[in-house]
Amino acid sequence: QFTERNIRLSNGVNEDHPNGKGVDKFRACLADKSGGKMKVQGFWGNALGGDLQATQALRSGTQEMVVTSSSPLIGILPDLGVFDLPFLFANEKEADAILDGSFGKHISDKLETVGLVNLAYWENGFRNLTNSRRPVEKWEDFKGLKVRVMQNNVFLDTFKNMGANAVPMAFGEVFTALETKAIDGQENPFVTIDTSKFYEVQKYLSVTRHAYTPFLVLYSKKLWDGLSKDEQAALRDCAVVSRDEQRKVIRELSQASLDKIKGEGTVVNELNAQEAQRMREQARSVWDKHAATIGPETVKMMQAEIDKVRGK
């Protein structure tokens, strides 16, 4: 059975991000299954605080849902750091297979122990490097670039390991800093590079695909335990239905964004297979260094899953 509920769902991104479409689908699906009783109230662009703050609100039971990137949450669950590891997935197919499979379940189970119910993995997209100095074709090209990266030990080490200068900075200041050439580059998914207009101030985009951090669709465990079986089932089903929609939309948009960035005159280069492999090997030391903090078991399991999908 279903009770009248208002589910507050917050997002770090704005409503025009593909997550908007995902949430629309989720809302429609829930309304359908619950006969209109379960309503979803969306908050966008960190209106209810950043990802970490919103997630903490879920853990304390003051908010129902959040769609958050995994990186800000490693302080709560170190195992999530596995998604920050450089050059983790080679393509979307690998990512889907592993996240929707037993490894994704393994992480979801761990999330329950810290008071969070993970309903699905949505896509944030591969992160790629832009800069104003040179095309990055091999790992040595990172050397000396001043790059704004997310404040996260694995990311910082990844870029240092490549010889780049990692600079911490609030996202809102990145555009101005790139424009004034105070920093050379930044790294984000295509969609973000497009919507933040970074192509206006960056000459080169290198499709490095150096990181893939998924979105987690989280529900507060405290509040979850007060839901009926039907309600829980509806939430889980709808998160999956909307996951497929969100992934479809973001992949289309990602392609469109890349086309637009190219159209704006940014020089785009793909990595050739051999150089990609060299980068992956170069980044190996970052995996080894952080395996202990992330949890050796989780890293090993991830490695095994990757080998499996790559058919080794």
Added chain:
Amino acid sequence: MVVMVFGNVVLRYLFDTGIDVSEELSRYFFVWLTFIGAVVVGREHAHLGVETLVSRLGDKGRKLCMVLSDLFIIACCAVFFWGTWQQAEINATNYAPITEISMLWIYGVGFFASLGLGLLAALRILRVVSGRMSEQELRAFAGDYSDDAAHALRERLE
């Protein structure tokens, strides 16, 4: 405190990107500075307020407003304290991304601030009730700071 924050960011300058912990650490010092400072400033009655209405009241009215507002402040502090208490566990199990210190160290300052500010309000009620409220304090409450150096803070800020 300022010296520490200051020194930290200056270090960041000298060593360029060398110290990743400095941003995080200076932020946390800053949080401590804010809330410890809030209690110190509270003791000097120098937090920004609106005295337009209170200044039109007589001594009795002012005392009444003072007690009422202090009761509300105590309520706010109680909520702040209780919230910090309830959050203690989820903060104790959340670690800062770079320095990896427990966030309880940062959030714990909420205990200090809520207790400190609540206590100040309670003591003031006590002073009113026991008739030991000074003329000067009552005038300051109504926005007349003519003999109060702490009020100069407002002139530095706005």
Added chain:
Amino acid sequence: MTIVVFLTSLLGSMALGMPIAFALIVCALALMLWLGNFDSQIVAQNMIIGADNFQLLAVPFFLLAGELMNVGGLSKRIVNFALACLGHIHGGLGYVAIVAALILAALSGSAAADTAALAAILIPMMRNAGYDIPRSAGLIAAGGIIAPVIPPSIGFIIFGVAANVSISQLFLAGVVPGLMMGLSLVVAWAIVVRRDKLERAPRASMRERGKAFIDGFFALMMPVLILGGIKWGIVTPTEAAVLAAVYALVIGMFVYRELKPSMLYGVFLTAAKTTAVVMFLVAAALVSAWLITQANIPGEISGLIQPLMGNKTALMFAMMFLVVIVGTALDFSPTVLILTPVLMPIVKQAGIDPVYFGVLFIINNAIGLITPPVGIVLNVVSGVARVPMGAVIRGVNPFLMAQIFVLVLLIVFPDLVMVPLAWLRGR
């Protein structure tokens, strides 16, 4: 209905004389009770997160820089420099006040401190030269409020953080409107003093001017440092603020030698306390902002003003009018912190550029500093110049009008903000 709960709880508790930070928390508690989701953790969490922000670190450092400048003997040198250039023309001391106010604005973020410094030096000189004192005090007050519009500006920092807008962009965007405010004062002053009989200072020789310039040179370098720092590579406002503080320390101690090591403790302490005042307010404002968003108050308001939503100019007029009203009764930072979460969603929805809005919002809040009954800059100038409040209010009127005129111009022609900004950004 939610708006009523919001307003009653906020205004009611402020009327009791409670610190505004606590009034904001009371307002948040009232909203939680009204929405039926009372949870003390919401308060605790938002309080701490409100203060935990690297960008806000610019606040203590700019305050510190201003404080160091204050005791380091800078204002005096700036006034001397302006005096050497402009003292000999009709009404010269008024122009000196305006030019000195503009330069001080580029050194500090505090309107009241700038006003106090200028009034202390210039009012006695103006009195001796036969100037109308209430009017002169009014001019100095109106000049003082340019401080938060020209960077560095605490107002831009807290607005930038609360509205999630680039502080660097706001800083660059404030320069030209700030100069326009100064220009409007020049025009207003020229009109009001044209028939006055005033004593003129003797024309300074080139040599004297050169000496005053060299004396003030290090002070004049500070804006170059801050703006140039942001434009050419120091990057973040926080880092520019640190640089400014270090610079002020070095100049005050080793160049002007007016800053003694024994004074440092006091300077640091004042800066720390002032920081605590503003930051505690910011922290409390985040709690109420969270609930304002949750309760969808901006949505409720934009519903009320639906007919305006299609017309950006009309909407800007309406919002600026609201800010003027609120600004008469509230200090600068509380107005910024209370109105930002309410207005920003409307600004975004209407497609108004957030940087443009931010500049006008801050100008408007600055104007609030010289509108009675609550206008801290009026209090300061009345105290320092020893002129009754009523006389200052009359004296400030022509200059207040001039600055409101600038605001109206900027509403009608947004390009006055946007074109210079694009140019300063170097594109």
